[in-house]
Amino acid sequence: MRFDPVLAWGSMPALLDGALMTLLVTFTVMAVGGPLGLAVSFARMSRRRPLAWFGAAYVSVCRGAPSLILLYLIYNGLAQLDIVRDGPLWFLFQHAFFCVVIAFSLNHSGYIVEIMRGGMEAVPAGLLEAGASLGLSPRQVLWKIRIPIAIRYGLKAYQNEAMLFMKSTAAVSAVTLTDLTAAANEIFYMTYDPFTPIITAGAIYWVINNAMRIGFGLLERRLNRHLGLA
């Protein structure tokens, strides 16, 4: 086993380009999947049976399936359906990036639904009653008390999910997107050095992963400081 520093240095530009794609996918999916998950979590917790049922099925499928299959299903599978082919959005589904964002957002939002649900249920009933007894409307209790507290409760779980999912974006190379893993792979096929590109890419992932951890740590401290003052 040998690590070639010269090759590592030479590969940096390509790998960093790949890392940029990884980050772009990650943040786009967080931006799309977050609100999507929030919306579905309302359905999941709804008192209307069909809505709740839809939410449960959504979570089952989106969380239970590997993102790679969701990705194939959307990138290759939808192309076969006439409604999609003839629909107005067809030009979007031809783009790998668009399909990646949809597939991973489905997966990511599935986790968010459960995190939100856990957080909402953990909010002490006493707090909600206190809010109501102060004359807040049910809507105000929901938006001003329950959701903000649920988000704080869920933050730790969300951090874990976000970090796991950032790493899982390595699968996007399967649909021709050149992310960090794909970039490392390309260098391997050019040089047949099995260690240098992969270890270097691993180091970059490691840095991103820990940067996310630190970022979430700061965010949590900020939210909790606010909570402490309130």
Place this chain on the structure above:
Amino acid sequence: MEFARLERHPAVAMAGVDKFYGKYQALRAVDLEIQRGEKLVVCGPSGSGKSTLIRCINALEPHDAGTISVNGIALGRDRASILDVRREAGMVFQQFNLFPHMTILENCTFAPRTSLGMARDKADALAMRYLARVHIADQAQKFPAQLSGGQQQRVAIARALCMEPRIMLFDEPTSALDPEMVGEVLRAIEELTADGMTMVCVTHEMGFARRVADRCLFMDQGEIVEAAPAGDFFDRPKSPRLRAFLAQILK
């Protein structure tokens, strides 16, 4: 040989024992001798080192200075002497510490079978004998969580007895119990004293101490402040610290 050892030595002999938790000194130069067959009750305010004292006797906590010997076996840092001492001294905890995933019978036979290599039927018979002594033989097939606190503590006593120790150590055996269950456990302990077993019991149950104890010990801040027969101890305390303590628990 065995008999000679027991004849010649006190059940427990501690001399100049210090115990530290980090920088905090929990025992200060404790000297204590417990005679064979003696019933000793230990009391004192919270944090005074009562638990530490009896946990040092069977090496659940290693002591830092001084000597401890149990039935003539000097307690060192080596595993062999620790095991020998633990064979002499059984222990009952405040929180029972039963194994929740084993039945009552399995709780009692586990140690004899694993540490003494006793055969199953022999261990079962032994366990049933001791379970009967604490009046709980009919619960042998249940799990600890299905029993009341008092019943669980009696099982814990039977479990310790199954190793047939010569000394029994009790660390506040009734203070985790609801008041109505305290009596049954104390009675079970009292019944054991009939056959000459040496006993050290940390407790604040005064009635029990008066009935059972040959000697009472008052600890404060890691020291033995006063030791006297139960009558003198409760009715004519000498040291002001003990007087203050008794005034407080009688309130």
Place this chain on the structure above:
Amino acid sequence: MELLAFGDTGYGDELFFGALTTIQLAVFGYVLALALGLVFAVLALKGKGPRWWLFRVYASIFTGVPSLLIIFLFYFGGAELVRSLLAPIGINVRLDVSPFTAGVAALGLVYAAYLGDLIRSAIINVPRGQFEACEALSVPRRHMWLSVVLPQAFRIALPGLVNTWIVLLKDTALVSLAGLNDLIANAKVAAGSTKEPFVFFTAALLFFVVIATVTLPLVNRVARRLERGQRRAEV
């Protein structure tokens, strides 16, 4: 439907054997992860000292990078890795690392890091009194661990163990990218040659969804039966 038939006309048998490979991969990987995780947990139990730090470094590396990257590393470089590890002790081997082996090794090593943490904290959450009772009764170490501590730790860790199993099962999909002919790879082949990708990918998706959905209730039921009358230890 005839697309999914067994035999020459359909791809049912290909999908079936692909699914078997997927399950095999997941089971082997999980067992390896469980065994290693248990060893790590016990070695790093104390929470300080060199063994704990070594485990932290290991866990940081293997949880800090994508499993796919580790799969590629072992698939491309595994043979050389093993050779250079064995050469110093005088063993000279030439071997080919199959995608399956690379997958088992990668998933095993990655999830050992997660399971090591999980099991360690489960052991720490077994009440101290359980250890002390064993000590006071002079129960031999081996029996204390096997009969008292680990069964209770297992109960505490169970939800996490199930969750990890589901996550690992999904991660097996990645090994198809290293050329393993598992469920996904076969679905992809079938999709390509029939031009009916929707059917095959949906079938593959359902396989994972069904296993993930069924596992937790199933395990809970088995656990409840095993526990009979007992509850967790009082702390």
